[in-house]
Amino acid sequence: xTSHTTRQRAAVLEGLAGCKDFVSAQELYAxxxxxxxxxxxxxxxxxxxxxxxxxxxxxxxxxxxxxxYRQRPDGGHQHYLICRSCGHSRPVDSGxxxxxxxxxxxxxxxxxxxxxxxxxGICTGCQPSPPxxx
Amino acid sequence: xTSHTTRQRAAVLEGLAGCKDFVSAQELYAxxxxxxxxxxxxxxxxxxxxxxxxxxxxxxxxxxxxxxYRQRPDGGHQHYLICRSCGHSRPVDSGxxxxxxxxxxxxxxxxxxxxxxxxxGICTGCQPSPPxxx
DNA sequence: ATGGACATGGAATTCATTTTCATCTAGGTT
DNA sequence: AACCTAGATGAAAATGAATTCCATGTCCAT
Numbered sequence: 001x002t003s004h005t006t007r008q009r010a011a012v013l014e015g016l017a018g019c020k021d022f023v024s025a026q027e028l029y030a031x032x033x034x035x036x037x038x039x040x041x042x043x044x045x046x047x048x049x050x051x052x053x054x055x056x057x058x059x060x061x062x063x064x065x066x067x068x069y070r071q072r073p074d075g076g077h078q079h080y081l082i083c084r085s086c087g088h089s090r091p092v093d094s095g096x097x098x099x100x101x102x103x104x105x106x107x108x109x110x111x112x113x114x115x116x117x118x119x120x121g122i123c124t125g126c127q128p129s130p131p132x133x134x
Numbered sequence: 135x136t137s138h139t140t141r142q143r144a145a146v147l148e149g150l151a152g153c154k155d156f157v158s159a160q161e162l163y164a165x166x167x168x169x170x171x172x173x174x175x176x177x178x179x180x181x182x183x184x185x186x187x188x189x190x191x192x193x194x195x196x197x198x199x200x201x202x203y204r205q206r207p208d209g210g211h212q213h214y215l216i217c218r219s220c221g222h223s224r225p226v227d228s229g230x231x232x233x234x235x236x237x238x239x240x241x242x243x244x245x246x247x248x249x250x251x252x253x254x255g256i257c258t259g260c261q262p263s264p265p266x267x268x
Numbered sequence: 269a270t271g272g273a274c275a276t277g278g279a280a281t282t283c284a285t286t287t288t289c290a291t292c293t294a295g296g297t298t
Numbered sequence: 299a300a301c302c303t304a305g306a307t308g309a310a311a312a313t314g315a316a317t318t319c320c321a322t323g324t325c326c327a328t
Contacts, residue, residue, distance in 0.1 A: 004295085006293085008306080008307070008308095009306090025285080026284070040309075041308080041309090042285095043306080045286075064283090065199045065201075065315085065316090067285085081238060081247070092242075096231075097231060100228075104215060104226055108255075110215060110257055110258070111261065112255050113254070114254050114255065116250070116251070116252040117250070118249065119238060121244035121245055122245050122246050123243070124243040124244070138325065138326090140275065142276070143275090159316080160316095172277095174277035175277075175278090175316095176277050176278080176317085177277065179317075180276090180317095183316095183317095198314090201316085270327105270328090273326095274323105275323080276323070276324090277320100277323100279320095280319075280320105281317080282317070283315095284314100287310100287311080288309105288310085288311075288312085289311105290307105290309100292305105292306080293303105293306075295303105296301105296302090297300105297301080297303105298302100
């Protein structure tokens with residue numbers, strides 16, 4: 001029925017897998033194009049959207065609201081700590097938050113509760129290091 | 135130096151105060167306009183942006199990425215549980231999450247860590263009510 | 269009232285994302 | 299092998315929030 005495994009989709013998947021950190025659809029498209037992989041921007045967006053729906057990727061939004069995607073490491077969903085300077089991302093243990101979210105759900109009577117948690121900071125490598133005046 | 139208290143700004147502030155829940159800049163603009171308050175869309179955006187920078191409002195993004203603003207109830211920042219159906223929002227106690235975020239900060243060496251937490255669900259009033267068979 | 273610093277807002281611009289739609293393709297069928 | 303067709307593709311156009319331009323307006327001190 002759905003989902004043929006086309007050359008294009010495979011390329012998007014592979015491109016995504018090659019990224020350790022979060023990438024935007026635009027970046028991924030540029031990356032693939034630069035790599036001489038012929039894929040349409042529309043297809044990149046479509047594939048990413050489908051992946052998101054299927055739960056194959058984690059998604060965050062950067063400051064400008066642009067969607068950033070990252071292949072999901074393991075089973076359940078993951079939360080990340082992202083460096084605002086270099087963009088490097090690392091998954092963080094969020095068990096506490098999951099429990100908290102469940103608790104809120106139970107306490108409020110709301111159903112189908114979903115949560116988004118985004119952490120950003122400056123990683124050790126991007127620290128304003130040597131206070132070189134100026 | 136900055137911030138004259140102009141009629142327009144006051145109107146935006148007042149309009150925002152009159153909203154119990156989150157509103158987008160566009161909605162607020164429409165609301166003010168409908169109220170015969172002459173304010174430019176640009177000014178609404180500007181005022182909201184300034185408010186955000188000054189920490190006077192809490193901001194979330196809806197599914198489409200649109201920014202939604204809500205006057206901040208009290209002191210520190212707040213997290214909310216928003217109904218995806220009617221848009222009603224209620225602040226939730228997020229002490230646990232704050233602690234967790236601090237802990238992550240300490241454990242990773244990242245500095246200037248900021249966090250965004252968004253909860254959404256279906257409130258009791260919007261429940262798919264009568265389970266009219268399948 | 270005069271000057272200038274800041275504020276305003278309509279129009280134009282930017283830019284990610286989505287739609288449209290004509291065309292192509294995979295892969296099953298005869 | 300030739301054929302069919304649901305699904306996939308992608309260039310171009312559309313959408314829409316948010317921002318930038320910039321000419322004009324407004325408040326305040328001198």
